[in-house]
Amino acid sequence: MLKKIIVKTDERGLLFKKGSYVMHLQPGIYRLTPLSDDAVVLLSVSKPFTVQGKELNLFLRDERLLEELTVIDVQDHEYVLHYEDGKFVSLLTAGKYAFWNVLKKHDFVRVDIRQPEVGPEVDKAILPKVAGYYYTSEVASHETGMLFYNNVMQKVLAPGKYYFWKGPVLASLKTVDLRQQQLDMTGQEIMTEDKVTLRLNFVCQYKIINPLRALEIKSFEDQVYILLQLILREYVGTLKLDDLLRMKQEIAAFVLSRLNEKSEDYGVMFLSAGVKDIILPGDIKEILNTVLLAEKKAQANLITRREETASTRSLLNTAKLMDENQTLFRLKELEFLEKICEKIGTISLTGGGNLLEQLNSLLGGAKQ
Incomplete structure (x- = not known):
């Protein structure tokens, strides 16, 4: 008695003889002799074309079968986005795939992951469906971003959110804050020309105007701090204590001028600078207080003598008028x-x- 095989309209059959592929079968009824080595594998045309234990290339020699298949070959450096009837279905990695085209239309978008940035050809709405194949980086509204591929600078990125494919090339994003920033130098010990050791609290404000140059400097803030420190030592070391206390504004102007001479080297623009506090040693402070007190007493005595002299002169003038x-x-x-x-x-x-x-x-x- 013959063995009856039914291939439905949403199916296709693959005929094997002694384990070797012979042909594919269209929908219909087929009968096989029970003692033969023939076998039929039924496949649903709504699913990808796969035969367990068999290589895909084995079937691609059948031209009639190929008419009903869409074959896509994904290279090692690619991801392929698979769409069925315009709707995203899956992401395909390296390999060869075949899909039945009898009921659905298949479209593909190739992505070269050697250029890891997700381009405009990819609808960002599908990315949540391929979690694990990409990563994100963000540039805040007050920042600028530098894009690197395997530590090689590529381009400058404006504020926004960016998506990158995982692959052989590592994309990294370094950001630079473009807002006005402040550098505080507190308790800096400096010796004046007359060998008085004091402590300065100094502050300066700056903005980064060349982000790439700033990124090229290792420990950027530390180096700017040391630059400020050296300029202060250079200037304060030429002043005596009395001159220093009298010329606080001149110190700020000098330091700001010297900082801006180096601004291009650091990729910044220095906006302002100023002395917040001058902290004197205890013994020097007592001496200055004593000197100040003596000066005020001398001023008070001088004013008293001036008043007494004026009063005496007024009395003398009155006496002369009365006598006359x-x-x-x-x-x-x-x-x-x-x-x-x-x-x-x-x-x-x-x-x-x-x-x-x-x-x-x-x-x-x-x-x-």
């Missing part, structure tokens, strides 16, 4: 008499005459 003008002298007497009377509660009169006559006689007697 009797009426003025009389008015001055009455002025003092008025002041005396303001402090007297009761006036008693004795003898004859009225109050004015007695006062006149009193003043007249005093004058004599």
